[in-house]
Amino acid sequence: MKRKPSLLRPLAAAIAVALAVIGWSAPPAAAAGPNLAAGKPVTVSSTTDVYGGGNATDGNQATYWESANNAFPQWIQVDLGSAVSVNELVLKLPSTWESRTQTLTVQGGTVNPPLTTLSASATRTFAPAATITFTAATVRYIRVTVTANTGWPAGQLSEFEVYGPGSGDTQAPTAPGGLAYTEPASGQIKLTWTAATDDVGVTGYDVYANNTLRGSVAGNVLTYTDNQPGTLTVAYYVKARDAAGNQSPARTPSPAPAAAAPAPTWPPASRSPPPPTCTPTSPRTPTTTA
Ligand SMILES: [Ca+2]
Ligand SMILES: [Ca+2]
Known part of the structure; x- marks a missing residue:
C-alpha cells in the first residue's frame, strides 16, 4: 500500500491546474540560489528494484530512490562536483504519497571520508517535502542517512535538492x-x-x-x-x-x-x-x- 495514490489526488491535480492557469508559482522553499544537486551523481547504500539513487537528482518528483527494505540505516549521497557553500536541503517524496516521517541525519565534507554532521538526527515530516536548514558549510559531498520511516521500512527520496546561502553564488574566486x-x-x-x-x-x-x-x-x-x-x-x-x-x-x-x-x-x-x-x-x- 505504500505507493497507493492518495484519495486527494484529483483535488491536488485540480489545484495545480488552477494555479498554473493564473500564473501563480510557489515561493521558493529554499534559499535564492539554484539547486546545486540537479543532475549530479548519486551513490546509495542500497536500492530496491528499479528505484535507484539517480532518481533523486533527475528533477522529477514522481521518480524516487528506495533503499533495501527492513535494513536501516540506509544512506544516499550526492557529489556536487566541487566544494561549495551549502545551508539547506529540500527533500521530497512523490506528491501523491501519503504523508510520513523519516528520521535522518545530514552530513557533508569536501572529501569523503571524513564527513561531518551538518544536521543531527531528527524526525522529518514529508508532506511531501521536508526542508532542513543548517549552518552554512563548504562541502562537495552531502549525505542523508535514514534510520526510520513511518510509511515504509526503507529510505525513500524522490528529489534531493541542495541550496547555498542567499546569494546563490557557487563559483569560487580565482587564486590571487x-x-x-x-x-x-x-x-x-x-x-x-x-x-x-x-x-x-x-x-x-x-x-x-x-x-x-x-x-x-x-x-x-x-x-x-x-x-x-x-x-x-x-x-x-x-x-x-x-x-x-x-x-x-x-x-x-x-x-x-x-x-x-x-x-x-x-x-x-x-x-x-x-x-x-x-x-x-x-x-x-x-x-x-x-
Ligand atoms: Ca526524482
Ligand atoms: Ca563567487
Whole structure:
C-alpha cells in the first residue's frame, strides 16, 4: 500500500491546474540560489528494484530512490562536483504519497571520508517535502542517512535538492596572483599580491603560514604584514574568498606555474639556515644521568 495514490489526488491535480492557469508559482522553499544537486551523481547504500539513487537528482518528483527494505540505516549521497557553500536541503517524496516521517541525519565534507554532521538526527515530516536548514558549510559531498520511516521500512527520496546561502553564488574566486614580500623591519614580513576575480565579488583574503590560517583581510586589501622570528622559515600562501564562503585555490610554490610567482618563504633564502640533517656520524651511545 505504500505507493497507493492518495484519495486527494484529483483535488491536488485540480489545484495545480488552477494555479498554473493564473500564473501563480510557489515561493521558493529554499534559499535564492539554484539547486546545486540537479543532475549530479548519486551513490546509495542500497536500492530496491528499479528505484535507484539517480532518481533523486533527475528533477522529477514522481521518480524516487528506495533503499533495501527492513535494513536501516540506509544512506544516499550526492557529489556536487566541487566544494561549495551549502545551508539547506529540500527533500521530497512523490506528491501523491501519503504523508510520513523519516528520521535522518545530514552530513557533508569536501572529501569523503571524513564527513561531518551538518544536521543531527531528527524526525522529518514529508508532506511531501521536508526542508532542513543548517549552518552554512563548504562541502562537495552531502549525505542523508535514514534510520526510520513511518510509511515504509526503507529510505525513500524522490528529489534531493541542495541550496547555498542567499546569494546563490557557487563559483569560487580565482587564486590571487603575484604573491611577493618585503622586509619592512626586522622580524617583519610584508606580503603583497594582486587581486583575485570573482563572478560576484571578492570579499576577503585568507593568509596561511605553513598551511595554517595566519590572518584575514578584506577584499579590497592586497597586503598583510606578519611578525615572525627571523630564525624561522615560513612558507606562505593566500586564498581569496567571496561572500558565500567559496574559497579560491591556493597559490602553491611547487610546481610554480609559468605565469605565477612562487609563494615566498621567510626569511629569504640567503638568510635561511641550512636544512637540519639527522645523520649520525657514529653509532649512538646511550647516556645516563646520575
Ligand atoms: Ca526524482
Ligand atoms: Ca563567487
